[in-house]
Structure formats: structure tokens, C-alpha cells
Amino acid sequence: MIIQKIIDFFEITNVFYLFFLILASYIFTFYYRYFTRPNPFPGPLPLPFIGNLHNLYDVKLFYEQCQQKYGDFCEIMFNGRRCIIISRPEYMEKFLNPTSFSMRISHSQGIDELGFYGRGTIFNNDYKSWYYHRQFFTQALLTPRFMDSAISSTNKLFDELSGYWQSLGMQKINLSAWFHGLANDIVSIVTTGERVYAIASYYNTQSVIKSEHPDALVEDGNKFVKASMKLVIDALFFLLVGPFMRHYVPIFRNISISMLKNRDYVFERFDMIIKNRRKKIDELPLDTEMKSDMLTSLITANTSRNTINVKTIDGEMLKPMNDEQIRTNLIEAILPGTDIIAKVFCFITYNICKHPHVKQKMLLEIDTIFPKSSKNFHVSHDISKLKYCKAIIKETSRILPTTYVIPRYTIEEYEIAGYKWPAGTLFHLNRIVANKNPEFWPNSEIFDPDRFYDDNKYDKKMNDKNLAMFGGSQRICPGRKFAMTELLLLMVLVFKNYNVELVNNNEPLKIKAGITLNCKELKVKINPRN
Structure with missing residues (x-):
């Protein structure tokens, strides 16, 4: 009887409802986290699953347009991570200081799978x-x-x-x-x-x-x-x-x-x-x-x-x-x-x-x-x-x-442009604009x-x-x-x-x-x- 009830539950309609519920929950959680994120900067609205991947049809043009539309500090998202774009030279200096060590990117499952990380x-x-x-x-x-x-x-x-x-x-x-x-x-x-x-x-x-x-x-x-x-x-x-x-x-x-x-x-x-x-x-x-x-x-x-x-x-x-x-x-x-x-x-x-x-x-x-x-x-x-x-x-x-873009991933808390950023924040230094x-x-x-x-x-x-x-x-x-x-x-x-x-x-x-x-x-x- 129990097995039959389980089978009856997984009719096509119920499966559709379950899928829709999971999808809706994911989208709600995604945008809740996005709109309640700390230190919010302007930027193009990311989409669930792909972030701003759809905007990267011309990467150089996209980064130029981001600065023109949102200013010298803005943010995008790809692969589920926030990325802060900086387009002013004086704020890049801290990342490019000869005595500092910072990562280029955070752990990337894709680069790891490719055999380089x-x-x-x-x-x-x-x-x-x-x-x-x-x-x-x-x-x-x-x-x-x-x-x-x-x-x-x-x-x-x-x-x-x-x-x-x-x-x-x-x-x-x-x-x-x-x-x-x-x-x-x-x-x-x-x-x-x-x-x-x-x-x-x-x-x-x-x-x-x-x-x-x-x-x-x-x-x-x-x-x-x-x-x-x-x-x-x-x-x-x-x-x-x-x-x-x-x-x-x-x-x-x-x-x-x-x-x-x-x-x-x-x-x-x-x-x-x-x-x-x-x-x-x-x-x-x-x-x-x-x-x-x-x-x-x-x-x-x-x-x-x-x-x-x-x-x-x-x-x-x-x-x-x-x-x-x-x-x-x-x-x-x-x-x-x-x-x-x-x-x-x-x-x-x-x-x-x-x-x-x-x-x-x-x-x-x-x-x-x-x-x-x-x-x-x-x-x-x-x-x-x-x-x-x-x-x-x-x-x-x-x-x-x-x-034209220099990636940096912080290994400790950084203060940039009056904001404190926790370790593990990804920055892109936008040289094409700076x-x-x-x-x-x-x-x-x-x-x-x-x-x-x-x-x-x-x-x-x-x-x-x-x-x-x-x-x-x-x-x-x-x-x-x-x-x-x-x-x-x-x-x-x-x-x-x-x-x-x-x-x-x-x-x-x-x-x-x-x-x-x-x-x-x-x-x-x-x-x-x-």
C-alpha cells in the first residue's frame, strides 16, 4: 500500500508541481541573497543558474558599458560568485602593490577539472x-x-x-x-x-x-x-x-x-x-x-x-x-x-x-x-x-x-573605496577603462x-x-x-x-x-x- 501511494504521488502532475516548487524556491533564495547582499554596488541584474554569463557576448564591450552605465564601481555575477569591477587606478594600486600577495581567482571547479588549478x-x-x-x-x-x-x-x-x-x-x-x-x-x-x-x-x-x-x-x-x-x-x-x-x-x-x-x-x-x-x-x-x-x-x-x-x-x-x-x-x-x-x-x-x-x-x-x-x-x-x-x-x-581585466581574489579583509570586504571577495581590475x-x-x-x-x-x-x-x-x-x-x-x-x-x-x-x-x-x- 505504501509503495502504491508513493507511485500514485509521482504522477506527472505531481512531479511537475514538485519541480516547480523546487525551482521557485531556488529563484526566491537566489534573489533574496542578491538583494540583501552586503555592500551592494549597481550592476546588471544576474539570472538564476547563469548569473551574468549571458552578458559576456563581447567581454571588452561589456566591461566598458558597465563603467559607462554604473560608474567606476559595479558588480556582476558568474559561476555563482559576486565579482566587483573596479575602474579607477588609485583603487587598483593596493592589489598591484609589489609587497602584496593576492590570488587571481578563487577555487574554480572548472579550472581544477581542466587540470590547472x-x-x-x-x-x-x-x-x-x-x-x-x-x-x-x-x-x-x-x-x-x-x-x-x-x-x-x-x-x-x-x-x-x-x-x-x-x-x-x-x-x-x-x-x-x-x-x-x-x-x-x-x-x-x-x-x-x-x-x-x-x-x-x-x-x-x-x-x-x-x-x-x-x-x-x-x-x-x-x-x-x-x-x-x-x-x-x-x-x-x-x-x-x-x-x-x-x-x-x-x-x-x-x-x-x-x-x-x-x-x-x-x-x-x-x-x-x-x-x-x-x-x-x-x-x-x-x-x-x-x-x-x-x-x-x-x-x-x-x-x-x-x-x-x-x-x-x-x-x-x-x-x-x-x-x-x-x-x-x-x-x-x-x-x-x-x-x-x-x-x-x-x-x-x-x-x-x-x-x-x-x-x-x-x-x-x-x-x-x-x-x-x-x-x-x-x-x-x-x-x-x-x-x-x-x-x-x-x-x-x-x-x-x-x-584588459586583472582578476584578484582577496585572502584577507580589504578596505576598498570606504567599504570593508571579507576575505574571499573577487575583484576585476578594469584596465581597458582605467x-x-x-x-x-x-x-x-x-x-x-x-x-x-x-x-x-x-x-x-x-x-x-x-x-x-x-x-x-x-x-x-x-x-x-x-x-x-x-x-x-x-x-x-x-x-x-x-x-x-x-x-x-x-x-x-x-x-x-x-x-x-x-x-x-x-x-x-x-x-x-x-
Whole structure:
């Protein structure tokens, strides 16, 4: 009888009523908590289950519109968490203070499922673990021969790129595609010591005459590059889409499964590269001089090979890295590094071409420091003399910050803008808006590298402080010196040797906003410079 009553209760009508009751209770609780939240800031109304995920169709535009509509302090919600958006530089300073340590994000089940949370430096909120990885990562990039090797590799790859351009007859080109290929090859060589043949792969799509590299190598490298770049996009999906939707909603579940298969392929490729390099190193005599790439440094650090010594604050030697830890560090070096170099260089080129007076001043500096008769003008010491070129890079980053939102998650109570925020509050530092605040940046809409060059015209020290080009605090990008050197070198190689003009000077820059700002396409006319 009892069983029969239970069966009778679960008739379709009663099931519908029960479902409706649960749903209504959830929605009521959701909005009750929302409207009674402490320190309420204005912002777009979130929806149950998805928060403000539906607003993120164009992330850059959305953050700009939030500031315009709600002011310098507003809030959104995604993945069930409040997120406070700050768009004023003076309130960002506390998060970017060099002595402070704050998390990038709170625990993310999605990033954990993808295999990155709590590992490496980007998604690691455990200070001891983060510090361990940070020390190895930084020291590997600071070995004496690393930068010289990077510069040498860049010169060789650019020579190959120039050969491809000449083969194609110097036609109008998509600079974005070429430099994503170039950056992929550069970063792959300096991190793993191996090429992915990305330039050759793109050349093969543009010419009936194929590159001299074996097709199998080029195709395999192209597959690896595409899978790796896809992993960056997949991380945003796993960060924003909650576990219920990823696991139980059919369309999102299928997408999630596909992304995890892609992740497995990328991990397996890196594991194979690490395993093969370990084997080669083990077969070498102990007194053999090691390669200067990042992978070799990570494998041999704090071992009998002694490429680099990585110590704790107290001076004790840290234990060597295992393969999984090395893999995480390589991925964190390659994926963001490749994207940033390619994107920023495209943004630089666009702004230089749009402002002839800036271009002329830049060329004068390059030709003065690197005359045609010079043979060794690509060394690190000479590159560091490019003060105006460096100012162009900084002003480009102000106008078009590649990392346009900096996430910070508090580990202790913070007082911001007169409000006390408990530990565990998520903040987004809205650089795309803050970098154009007229109170801090006079004539903020004008592209003017003198902000970072002319002490008499602007307060250059204050501008450098507010820029936060590579983030800030202990979370500042450990590869910033490498990235800046590569960008300066590429400016010399391109603009010393070629005249570069936009195909359509009136066409706006084609940008796509995801985790970072991406240059979708940049059509230029390029010819040898007399």
C-alpha cells in the first residue's frame, strides 16, 4: 500500500508541481541573497543558474558599458560568485602593490577539472606551492645564456620569414597570421628547444611552392599549435560555465568532453617532449654544457647537472621538479607568451602606421642606434637603448591592454573605496577603462608615446606606476623582460628592413575579446626599405 501511494504521488502532475516548487524556491533564495547582499554596488541584474554569463557576448564591450552605465564601481555575477569591477587606478594600486600577495581567482571547479588549478603559478593560490613554481620559472628565464639564445633564434626565424615574403612577391599580407606563426616558433624554441614550424605551416597555405621543411613535421607542428591555442579558449569556457551545465546539459556536456580530449592530447605531447629530453640529458657526460632553453633548465635545476640553483627564502635548496610540474610551467610559458608577443606587436604596428610622426621618430631612433654598417646590433645591450620604442610599446599597452581585466581574489579583509570586504571577495581590475581615465591620463584618447618618454611633458614615473603592463604585486609576469626584449627586437627587424603601411588606413582595428584582446586580422602592405 505504501509503495502504491508513493507511485500514485509521482504522477506527472505531481512531479511537475514538485519541480516547480523546487525551482521557485531556488529563484526566491537566489534573489533574496542578491538583494540583501552586503555592500551592494549597481550592476546588471544576474539570472538564476547563469548569473551574468549571458552578458559576456563581447567581454571588452561589456566591461566598458558597465563603467559607462554604473560608474567606476559595479558588480556582476558568474559561476555563482559576486565579482566587483573596479575602474579607477588609485583603487587598483593596493592589489598591484609589489609587497602584496593576492590570488587571481578563487577555487574554480572548472579550472581544477581542466587540470590547472593549484598547479604552476597562474591558477595556484597556495603560497608555498606558488612560490616553489615561481622560483623555478623565474630562474629558468634568467640564466645568462637564455636571452642571447632567444635573440639569436629570433634573428634566424625572421630571416626565414623574410625569405617567405620575398618568395610571395611582397604582396599585401595579414601581419597577424604571420606573427602568430613567428611567435609560436620563437616561444617554442626558447621554452622546449624544439620548433613547431608555425611560420612554414602558414607559408604553405599562401604559396603553391611549399617550404623546405618536411611536410610531416610541419603538419604535426600545426596540429600541436592549434590544439595548444584551443586550450586557452577552453580555459575560459571551464572558468565561466558551471559544473551542472558542463556535466548535465547535453550541448555543454558535449563541448566539455571535446575540450577535455583536446587537453589530454596537449598534455601527452608535452609529456613526450619532457621524457625525451630527460633521456637525452641522462645520456650526456656530467661536464657537458647544457642547452639554454627553459625545459633543460627546469630538468637540470638543483640536480648534479646544476644548470641553475633554486633556493627558498632561507637559502635552502628546493627539491627538483617532477615531470608534471615541468609540464605546467612550460604550458604557462608558451600559451600566454606566444599570444602576448603576437598580439602586442600587431597593436604596435597598427598604431605606428596610424601616426606618421610617431613612426618617423621611431625610425630615427632605430637608424641612430643600429646603423646599416653595424653587424652586432641585435645584442641585448643595444636593444635596451631603444627608449622611444619602449615608450611606444607602453603606450600601445595603455590604449589596447592585451590583458584588459586583472582578476584578484582577496585572502584577507580589504578596505576598498570606504567599504570593508571579507576575505574571499573577487575583484576585476578594469584596465581597458582605467587606462583611459582623463584624471590620470591627460588627452587619454590620443596615442602619445611621450607619456613614457618625455619627462618635461608628462609625469613619466607616475605613468609607469599606473600602467601595470605586466600586472603587479608578486603576481607580476615573470617573463616580462623576455617579452619586452622580443618586442623591441621585432620592431628593429621589421621597421629597419621594411616599409609597412596599412592596406586601409580608415579601417578600424579588428579585435576579438576573450581572456585577452586578440587581433583577428591586420592587413598591411610591406616592401623593402631603402
